[in-house]
Amino acid sequence: MLLIKNGRVLDPARKTDAALDILLEGDRIAKVGANLSVADAEVFDADGLVVAPGFIDLHCHLREPGQEMSETIETGTRAAARGGFTAVCCMPNTQPINDSASVTRGIVERAAASAAVRVWPIGAASIGSKGEALAEIGAMKDAGVVAVSDDGKPIATARLMRQVMDYCNSLDLPVIDHCEDASLFAGGVMREGPRAIRLGLKGIPAQSESICAGRDVELALLSSARLHISHMSTTGALEYVRFAKRAGAHVTSEVTPHHFTLTDEDVRYDSNYKMNPPLASRSDREALIAGLADGSIDAIATDHAPHHPASKDVEFDRAPFGITGFETALALGLGELVHTGKIPLMRLVELFTTGPARVLGRERTLAEGQPADITIFSTDHPWTFHAAESPSKSRNTPFDGRTFRGAPMATIVAGRIAYRR
């Protein structure tokens, strides 16, 4: 038994913001109440800290199987625990691609043996993520996938996307799309605009994302499917999401911490500023923050994309896309959104908890009988992020050396403390 005492409990699902204690028994929450006292329970003193439902990351890359040089389920989830995440959804672009139940089962088994937090795999939508034929989505669902996506290799044709949506609708699975029009993307390496012109780097127009998002929204209206737009970075895509929500479609979206923190003006010849979608314009960043505030955007997701240092230490246009993100996500959210007064703390917690849970059709709340997944954090603890100290195998982050105010203090998964600062 673990008794979390003296904390400020924030539970967006119940709109609770109160000084409460929480008793965990086994892997479940046994009791939530004021001034709990249990004789033989281990006590966690959360005085001055926020006690929230366990954070969920809808979007990460754990690289196992196949790219263990960059990350494994073990190292990635240890980093996730340090970031306050109690569950992470791993994208299927492993080697082999998670497009069959046997690969899914392998991931689930590896996670059971080595993961520090819960691992919820996402299956490929098409075989080999090639965009040609549907993957074994039903069998993968039985094996444990929580959604499907051809992340990184967006489904090129509207016809296949429609089929994926129809089929997933019948299985009650969300379809997650990395929105990108390949013909507009065309080998670009950063957002098209003044900075790309100055650096002489090939630009990707914002419309590469928004055109695909518009297509997907139309198809979601057609099929009534649950569509979730990944790592949204453009005002255009956000407007399509708003339109879809007004029209009553089951459309949700996520934004990454780096997209609400940085812009294309920050890009330099350093591949830690190279990710896909690329860092957007200043006005896009402002629009995304407004969308996070007004509820148009449902979740903050990291798109944690580890790459082995040797693969990133190359010319900018030859480097792979992606940066790590677990350990800096909450601190960036606090620093960029809450401390600046742009969103209330409760909303930030929602974006890490009930928001992503709803995308997956799940509940996330601090109540008796719920899983004992809890994130305890400080809103003002001062600290400096040192990538070299990360349990992740990779170091590709533009936030190395950055100082923060606020940090995860403990991550509790199924009643066990997975991380404690």
Next chain:
Amino acid sequence: MLQRLSHLLGVETLTREQINFILDQSKPFQEFQRHPLKKLATLRGRTVAIAFFEPSTRTRISFTTAAARLGADTMALQAEASSLKKGESLIDTVRTLEALRPDGIVMRHSSSGAPEFVAQRLEVPVLNAGDGTHEHPTQALLDALTIRDRKGKLEGWNVTILGDILHSRVARSNIHLLAKFGARITLCGPAMWCPPELECLAPNLRRTPRLEEALEGADVILVLRVQTERLHEPALAPEEYIRGYQLTPQRLKLAHPEALVLHPGPMIRGLEIDSAVADGPQSAVLEQVTNGLAVRMALLYHLIGGAAADAPHPAKERPNASD
């Protein structure tokens, strides 16, 4: 005293004073090209690595000749012959090169920012000989020298840059340089090669898709090479380019009567420029080539020759460079 450059990565970060200094330093080397014996001992005992990761003839020969005329030895690395094709990374390749102890690396690379990437990781001076679609600083400097010589000064001209601006490192370096000297710059080319974001590169910069408008009152016309591989993108038929943008004698009449015509080469006669213009009295194409040698000698001398004075460790000590 002028701040010594540790690398030459681009024109954007140079000051007017630094540019003027480099151009002034180039003057004696211009004279020198007319000498019957074209060999100095200035950089005797020094080695310049010429690392070209992208095919080039003109710039490579210019740098190799500049180094030779200063008395330096060169070691050449060409992409075709290097380990890159065997999968070696750029950083390993240049570290290997550095271990051969050159005194400077002249580098061309198809990736924008590659010289900066290398300069951040090596001790030796890096001289950018063209990186991707980013910068080609020595080209802009030799163009500036040519303009200064032919028109008496560098300040305040109406400059028209013609062609595929978007993909041109020559255009970017020239825009950065000439804007520092108060130029009013007009960019002209097919719309997809002349996007609005270019206007952020400098003040007093305008764009027009109409050649006639761009040429009116121009004092300097910089004609860019049309890369045929770019034409093969689903862009433009060569005939269409010629129709709209070829610099012909008739069109040249729209410019100032003494307008100077520059071209960085290699030039495709009959595509971006008519032979009568290329060979005409307003053309400075061949002077540009000779001035390129002078500018590159001055830069090698500046970046490598004077290194002894402020070298951080005795291994870099050399006898007086002015022998």
